[in-house]
Amino acid sequence: MSHQFKSKIMPWLFLMPTLIVLVLFLYYPMYATVETSLHQTAFMGARRLYVGFENFQRLLSSRSFWHSFRISMFFSFLVVGLTMPIAFLLSILANQKIKGGKYFRTAMIWPYALSPAIAGTIWLFIFNPTIGILNFVLGELFGIRPDWVSSRQFAFIMVTLTAVWKQLGYNIVFFLAGLQNVPGQMLEAATIDGANPIQKYVKIVIPIMSPTIFFLFTMNLIYAFFTTFGMINVMTQGGPIDATNILIYNLYRDAFQYDNLGMGAAQSLILFGIVTILMIVQFKLGGRRVHYGQ
């Protein structure tokens, strides 16, 4: 079925809306980022100095940038690695047919409705070493009061836990939907064949849910790299020293706090590269194990 347009303009006219949106919101910003990354800038880009690849050279040879890189990778690994199993276990519990199950499910999904900045503020109060409830409980029970604010290790743990907590709700929504799609007959058949609960989950439920798991893995990775910015901005501002200064925060700080958009642009290109590589690896390795359809 091949329609021939009478005029050559018509197809372009139909394509126009899409092209305009793409050019305005995708191609032009991309071009501007590349262009800005080749400049040292001041005053929100009002003053620029062409420096070639100096921004990239300075980043790649700076200890603090590589520190941010390592922190980012470790942070993302922890956030994804903790969120998914915890959310999966909670979803299994929430999926039981018990009295009031609806309310438990709602409560578990709740954190997702909060913005990262609000979640950060709430947890900052909980973690406050002097007047926070967490240290009060820890102090009464175990006689320890960790300094979540000054210590680099504890601050990192604090931000990681908050990021995981905030993302649980999102994961639970999808896991619950996935669990409810597992056909009951299959599980019944497995029970008759003598499979124990663990075998049922490993051999039946998880393979059936593999598209959901794969999707969540991708979303969680993006969350860990980008969305967690709001929490870090509220809770630690990348500190103490650079303990929670993940790449996205470092980018923001250089571009907007220190007024060097060029440096920020260079970092956003590097970050773009890193995430692209991670996605390719993930699709190559994980994509094969995903079963779609029944």
Place this chain on the structure above:
Amino acid sequence: MRKTIILMLVLGLVFFAAGDVTADVVEIDYWHAMSGMTEDMIEEQVAAFNELHDDIHVNVEYQGSYRDVLDTTQAAYRGGNPPHVIQSFEISTRQLIDMDIFVPLQDTLEGVDWDVFLDPVTNYYNVDGKLYSMPYNSSNPILYINQDVYEEAGLDPDSPPETFDEMIEHSRQIIESGAADYGWVMPLHSWFFEQWMANMGQDLANHENGRAERPDSLHLDSQAAQDIFEWWNYNYQEELFVNPGVEAWQESRSIFASQSAGMAIDSTAAIAPKLASAEEQGFSVKTGYLPIHDDYERHGTTIGGGSLWVIDGHTPEEQEAAGQLVMYLSSAEQQAEWHKATGYFPVHEDAITILEDEGWYEENPNHETALNQMLETQSVTSTQGALIGPFPEIRTQVTDAMQYVWGEEKTVEEALMDAKMDSEGILSNYQRIIVD
């Protein structure tokens, strides 16, 4: 039919244009960075100004932090639609002059007697012999003590500590008596370090604190800097001081309000919320000068807070209206009201007379501390304050250095030396883009 529509459109346009011409009210935008109680006060001031001027209407907008005001102003300037007046913080003075988009007020504003402003204030904002911005909200750091904790600890609330050693003694007594968990609290903020340097007579930046020419290094390896760091670190390690976090103003105030610490060092601009929360918790507050190191002479504090800047490139009428607004906001009457509502001290001489005549200071002695501290300040380059372009980045260097010492990853000397080296890189980077 078609003709009728066109006619209606044309008529509509004519009316629209005419409406615009006949209303000769000049609209100007004023962006500021004050939230909470202070924001309410600004809204009131602007409403009163609008009331007084039939031909001017000021749209006032809260833009977030000082940094946010600057970023949005620059973006708006590039977009061709900047505001007319902005409030910006003191440390951005060098940067704002370098931006070259603001009107130097002392050259262009007519009918202003610049001598009515207090000397320490004009000293701070005077760059190359003139004031570029209008002094507005000025502050300095003071000591707040919890009177109830003091009495419980057997200390005299009428003689707050004046030196670093006394801070340690008082803190020990507070903790040992069980009156509070910690001696004192203060946000980990470079501002306080800068204030101590100034007070102890040590310039922060070279080239006379950046006043003679642009600085290319910082005196972070000076004896004064080391003494401050050593003392602060001692307080941290001995748990006399509790660290609420980097620039954690709110957390610091919560800790003081919860009576976990007997003393706090904070800006005078925090006096209203501090007194309010103390009343809520049922304790009284006394204030004192910022304590300094025992071995140094007291030079006084440098000016904190912000000032008002008028942006270039508007019509003469708008520029004129903007001038009216900044003059109104820094007038004696307004400054007196402003001081009472916010705790920022008045920048206008006559405002002090007004307040004294009203008997304000007899009723509110805590409000007088910062004012006296400022009036007693000696006029030297250290208290004049440092002029540094990339100040925000330098501040991170200072707070990072302190944290390396607290974490026992570096000695005081190493941490300050590293910060000095990194700062030189930051300064030369700024220099390159500004001067080229």
